[in-house]
Amino acid sequence: MKRDKSQEPQLPVLSQAVLEQERKMLLDLGNDITRVRDKNDLLVLFSKRLKRYFYFTHTIVTLIDEKSGTYTPFLLDNESSPIRKHPMYPELIQAHFRLNEPFIQTVLQADGPISFLLEDIMEQPESPVFLKVNYEKGVREILMTKIMMEDKPMGFIHMYTDKPGSFTNEFRSVINGIIPQLSGAVSNIIKNEEIHKTEREKSFLLDFSNEIAQVRSKTDLQAAIFKVLDKTMGTKLAMIRLLDDDEVHLSMFMCDPTLFGGTKATFEKMSGTRITVEEPYTSKVLASREGLVFNVAEEIRSGNDYAKLWATTGLKNMYSFPLRVGNRNIGTIWLLANKLSKLLLKGICAQISIAIANIQANEKLLAYKKQLEDENDYLKEQIRTIYNFSEIVGNGAAMQEVYRLISLVATSGTTVLVLGETGTGKELIARAIHNASPRKDKLMVKVNCAALPANLIESELFGHERGAFTGATDRHIGKFELANQSTLFLDEIGELPLEAQAKLLRVIQERELERVGGKQTIKVDVRLITATNRQLEEAVRKGQFREDLYYRLNVFPITLPPLRDRPEDIAPLANFFVKKYARNAGRKINQIAPKAMLQLRSYSWPGNVRELEHLIERSVLLSPDGVLKDVYLSSKNVSEQQSPAHLANRSLEEVERSYIIEVLKRCSGKISGIGGAAEILQVPGNTLHSKMKKLGITKADYFTQG
Amino acid sequence: MKIVVIGGSGLIGSKVVAKLSQAGHEVISASPATGINTITGEGLDEALANTDVVVDLANSPSFEDKAVMEFFQTAGRNLLAAEIRAGVKHHLALSIVGVDLMQESGYMRAKKVQEDLIKQSGVPHTIMRSTQFFEFIGGIANQATEGNIVHISDLQFQPIAAEDVATFVTEAALSAPVNGIQEIAGPGRFTMPELITRYLEAATDPRKVEANQNLQYYGAKISYAALVPAGQAKLGAINFDNWLSSQLAKA
Numbered sequence: 001m002k003r004d005k006s007q008e009p010q011l012p013v014l015s016q017a018v019l020e021q022e023r024k025m026l027l028d029l030g031n032d033i034t035r036v037r038d039k040n041d042l043l044v045l046f047s048k049r050l051k052r053y054f055y056f057t058h059t060i061v062t063l064i065d066e067k068s069g070t071y072t073p074f075l076l077d078n079e080s081s082p083i084r085k086h087p088m089y090p091e092l093i094q095a096h097f098r099l100n101e102p103f104i105q106t107v108l109q110a111d112g113p114i115s116f117l118l119e120d121i122m123e124q125p126e127s128p129v130f131l132k133v134n135y136e137k138g139v140r141e142i143l144m145t146k147i148m149m150e151d152k153p154m155g156f157i158h159m160y161t162d163k164p165g166s167f168t169n170e171f172r173s174v175i176n177g178i179i180p181q182l183s184g185a186v187s188n189i190i191k192n193e194e195i196h197k198t199e200r201e202k203s204f205l206l207d208f209s210n211e212i213a214q215v216r217s218k219t220d221l222q223a224a225i226f227k228v229l230d231k232t233m234g235t236k237l238a239m240i241r242l243l244d245d246d247e248v249h250l251s252m253f254m255c256d257p258t259l260f261g262g263t264k265a266t267f268e269k270m271s272g273t274r275i276t277v278e279e280p281y282t283s284k285v286l287a288s289r290e291g292l293v294f295n296v297a298e299e300i301r302s303g304n305d306y307a308k309l310w311a312t313t314g315l316k317n318m319y320s321f322p323l324r325v326g327n328r329n330i331g332t333i334w335l336l337a338n339k340l341s342k343l344l345l346k347g348i349c350a351q352i353s354i355a356i357a358n359i360q361a362n363e364k365l366l367a368y369k370k371q372l373e374d375e376n377d378y379l380k381e382q383i384r385t386i387y388n389f390s391e392i393v394g395n396g397a398a399m400q401e402v403y404r405l406i407s408l409v410a411t412s413g414t415t416v417l418v419l420g421e422t423g424t425g426k427e428l429i430a431r432a433i434h435n436a437s438p439r440k441d442k443l444m445v446k447v448n449c450a451a452l453p454a455n456l457i458e459s460e461l462f463g464h465e466r467g468a469f470t471g472a473t474d475r476h477i478g479k480f481e482l483a484n485q486s487t488l489f490l491d492e493i494g495e496l497p498l499e500a501q502a503k504l505l506r507v508i509q510e511r512e513l514e515r516v517g518g519k520q521t522i523k524v525d526v527r528l529i530t531a532t533n534r535q536l537e538e539a540v541r542k543g544q545f546r547e548d549l550y551y552r553l554n555v556f557p558i559t560l561p562p563l564r565d566r567p568e569d570i571a572p573l574a575n576f577f578v579k580k581y582a583r584n585a586g587r588k589i590n591q592i593a594p595k596a597m598l599q600l601r602s603y604s605w606p607g608n609v610r611e612l613e614h615l616i617e618r619s620v621l622l623s624p625d626g627v628l629k630d631v632y633l634s635s636k637n638v639s640e641q642q643s644p645a646h647l648a649n650r651s652l653e654e655v656e657r658s659y660i661i662e663v664l665k666r667c668s669g670k671i672s673g674i675g676g677a678a679e680i681l682q683v684p685g686n687t688l689h690s691k692m693k694k695l696g697i698t699k700a701d702y703f704t705q706g
Numbered sequence: 707m708k709i710v711v712i713g714g715s716g717l718i719g720s721k722v723v724a725k726l727s728q729a730g731h732e733v734i735s736a737s738p739a740t741g742i743n744t745i746t747g748e749g750l751d752e753a754l755a756n757t758d759v760v761v762d763l764a765n766s767p768s769f770e771d772k773a774v775m776e777f778f779q780t781a782g783r784n785l786l787a788a789e790i791r792a793g794v795k796h797h798l799a800l801s802i803v804g805v806d807l808m809q810e811s812g813y814m815r816a817k818k819v820q821e822d823l824i825k826q827s828g829v830p831h832t833i834m835r836s837t838q839f840f841e842f843i844g845g846i847a848n849q850a851t852e853g854n855i856v857h858i859s860d861l862q863f864q865p866i867a868a869e870d871v872a873t874f875v876t877e878a879a880l881s882a883p884v885n886g887i888q889e890i891a892g893p894g895r896f897t898m899p900e901l902i903t904r905y906l907e908a909a910t911d912p913r914k915v916e917a918n919q920n921l922q923y924y925g926a927k928i929s930y931a932a933l934v935p936a937g938q939a940k941l942g943a944i945n946f947d948n949w950l951s952s953q954l955a956k957a
């Protein structure tokens with residue numbers, strides 16, 4: 001059946017009422033169309049309404065994709081499509097048809113709707129295949145109309161009919177009239193879809209960021225990355241490379257080894273080599289603000305060796321992004337995909353960067369801990385030989401009580417407060433407790449609270465984040481964190497500044513801490529042993545030490561007796577130290593002369609065991625081999641000692657003198673008046689003045705430090 | 707040529723018989739009255755002997771759903787079987803524009819069955835689909851009348867004069883079969899309420915037309931444009947005004 005082309009189709013005369021009806025229909029349809037927000041409603045509405053007035057079989061809307069120079073189905077009028085059952089249908093509705101061919105170019109150049117008889121165009125070599133498919137299902141004619149947006153074609157309405165001649169002039173003029181509204185509706189739908197997509201991507205990113213916040217190890221991270229990329233339109237991770245500490249080299253951090261199946265060996269060779277930031281691709285990526293896209297085919301043509309590998313995946317593009325934390329480059333990520341959303345990728349890469357930075361910090365911390373532990377294995381060995389529980393020397397009754405308490409408390413996790421004058425061996429006791437506890441395989445961590453300025457003690461104990469304060473150029477792991485699952489020994493706890501006391505109290509109560517300048521809370525499991533030579537109760541009364549903290553620390557007090565209270569232990573201790581220092585110094589001394597021993601026993605030992613130890617050490621060095629005959633007790637030492645120890649064996653005058661000096665010191669040199677020394681001593685100011693003169697007390701005596 | 711016109715006594719049939727005879731052909735006007743009945747088969751074989759062309763312009767005496775279906779089915783089968791036996795070279799039937807779009811209507815379903823039987827018979831054929839005849843307008847008004855009101859839906863409408871139909875049918879009967887569909891319609895397109903109003907006014911009929919949006923035609927729901935041709939159609943020469951004045955002249 002050939003159409004007689006010479007014969008123009010006859011057109012009926014339209015009555016006023018018909019014209020009016022069509023105008024109204026156009027208006028209604030236009031109004032309805034502009035209200036459509038859902039993609040699926042639009043074409044159905046359009047097609048149904050139009051079919052009341054005009055005959056056609058079905059219609060579809062295709063959209064132009066300028067980048068790829070194609071157009072692709074966007075809206076389908078599925079219900080009435082006669083080609084729905086065609087075996088090629090599923091493929092067709094996903095296909096991209098070239099813009100660069102005569103059929104669609106004719107449509108683009110036409111002023112308005114333009115119709116074609118399928119049999120005239122479908123056999124043309126470059127014609128899109130859907131023409132033929134429609135013809136096979138009985139369609140005979142197609143009316144193509146451009147959809148315009150801001151004077152640019154954005155797509156086409158295709159209308160099909162099995163009755164040639166259906167697309168009358170009126171039909172065309174109605175379609176032409178409806179185009180602006182239809183274009184508006186289509187672009188609304190596109191915008192709507194974009195908004196939805198952005199929202200979906202945002203919530204997707206949120207999920208990912210929650211997931212990645214849990215990540216602590218590389219394995220976790222790898223799992224999280226693979227999962228997110230898999231959900232992201234079939235994207236594959238080719239590789240993550242990280243900048244080494246030298247800031248010059250990059251090493252492989254992570255890859256998907258399944259990716260380049262056939263060419264595994266090549267991949268391993270290529271990825272195993274350490275590259276530098278000068279490597280052309282890497283330097284380009286690191287210099288870029290938001291990453292680069294490499295088209296695989298183009299890269300192969302330009303002789304990029306990597307690209308041949310990329311091509312084995314069948315994916316079209318290699319996306320590479322700089323991994324950054326703040327402004328610092330930490331590495332590069334390489335992803336293979338056909339198409340990726342920029343927003344999504346940016347978000348994912350930012351999250352990955354942070355996770356990697358965290359893992360690196362964590363790895364460094366672990367390495368640091370390990371190193372410390374290794375170093376200290378040696379020290380521990382030493383400590384064990386020097387300060388062994390069994391080697392705390394002294395078997396007198398007072399020390400027996402100490403040993404009993406140690407064995408009572410050691411195996412529990414109870415907080416212990418070791419009290420005792422300076423030099424009584426408080427640290428030794430702390431170690432003894434630690435070594436007898438289940439935590440003994442980890443190093444006991446020690447902090448002397450008096451040894452650091454107040455402003456640094458907090459960071460020393462709890463750590464700080466990079467930039468937490470001026471001079472905090474790096475993250476610092478606090479001693480509390482280091483002592484996790486071990487024992488923390490805080491010596492001279494009485495010297496801890498009030499602010500740090502508050503923080504310490506919180507850590508004890510909550511068993512977690514925050515680094516200075518950090519937001520993350522870190523759980524810690526630390527056994528606490530504190531020690532002081534101060535009267536803590538006194539300090540509490542004076543408001544220098546928090547009462548609540550005191551009770552937390554004073555759970556299990558162990559008081560070490562001063563050496564003068566256990567004279568029976570002086571001889572064994574002295575002998576012990578003689579042996580130790582003689583061995584260290586390579587001397588053959590194995591005895592102390594009875595006279596020297598007598599001297600040692602009559603001394604008051606304000607510096608306690610430490611003083612004895614130092615004295616013996618000194619004496620060993622000054623003594624010839626054989627018997628230690630002389631001990632060099634310094635009397636100056638004695639008089640300056642500000643410990644109750646020197647009250648022994650002293651005259652009343654001496655006691656009076658030193659007590660007045662002590663009180664004066666406490667009162668910052670104020671003699672009379674409110675808060676003056678006279679008030680405390682309960683004597684009139686004048687009496688105190690004359691007494692000071694008589695005892696020769698000068699400013700130099702009470703304005704000395706200490 | 708020997709041409710048998712089934713329903714030759716009807717509105718279109720009588721005109722076609724006249725035109726063909728005038729053109730010098732041997733025409734048999736077939737109807738129950740002339741002893742040729744497509745329902746009983748009576749006289750068919752005799753009439754069809756040596757016949758070149760059969761033009762089927764018969765219509766069912768009853769428009770009731772079941773009856774009309776039975777009529778076109780039985781008539782179609784009997785007639786086509788006889789044509790095959792007689793070796794008829796061209797079967798031409800008159801159908802209706804939009805018949806396939808109005809399948810809610812029993813009459814349209816029957817006409818569709820008639821078309822399908824023809825297509826399936828293998829007899830070379832021409833199916834001529836026509837819009838409504840001007841002569842049919844009064845009938846449309848009558849079936850839609852309630853009291854003094856004629857309820858007419860806002861449908862597009864492009865009726866044709868019976869005279870023009872007869873001309874097109876005659877032409878086609880003398881041409882080669884197209885083995886497909888040919889559409890014919892009137893020269894002007896109207897809305898149905900518009901045209902029926904004009905018709906009633908011209909006839910000084912006191913009834914009033916009330917237009918509605920119900921898309922009703924003989925009780926069936928159809929689309930606005932179902933009654934008008936969609937593709938190429940041949941248009942008649944006689945417009946509504948001319949037809950009307952000729953009718954009034956006759957009256």
Ligand SMILES: NC(=O)c1ccc[n+]([C@@H]2O[C@H](COP(=O)([O-])OP(=O)(O)OC[C@H]3O[C@@H](n4cnc5c(N)ncnc54)[C@H](OP(=O)(O)O)[C@@H]3O)[C@@H](O)[C@H]2O)c1
Nearest residue numbers: 713715716717718737743744745763764765800838839842
């Ligand atoms: N009305 C419309 O607007 C319209 C539009 C498009 C197409 N059509 C179609 O056009 C055709 C002709 O319509 P019309 O208005 O001219 O019809 P009509 O005036 O009613 O004539 C019907 C004819 O059929 C004959 N007939 C009835 N039963 C028969 C039988 N059993 N065997 C043989 N002939 C029989 C009648 O014969 P008697 O005279 O002896 O009864 C009469 O000649 C119909 O098929 C109709 O569907 C009508």
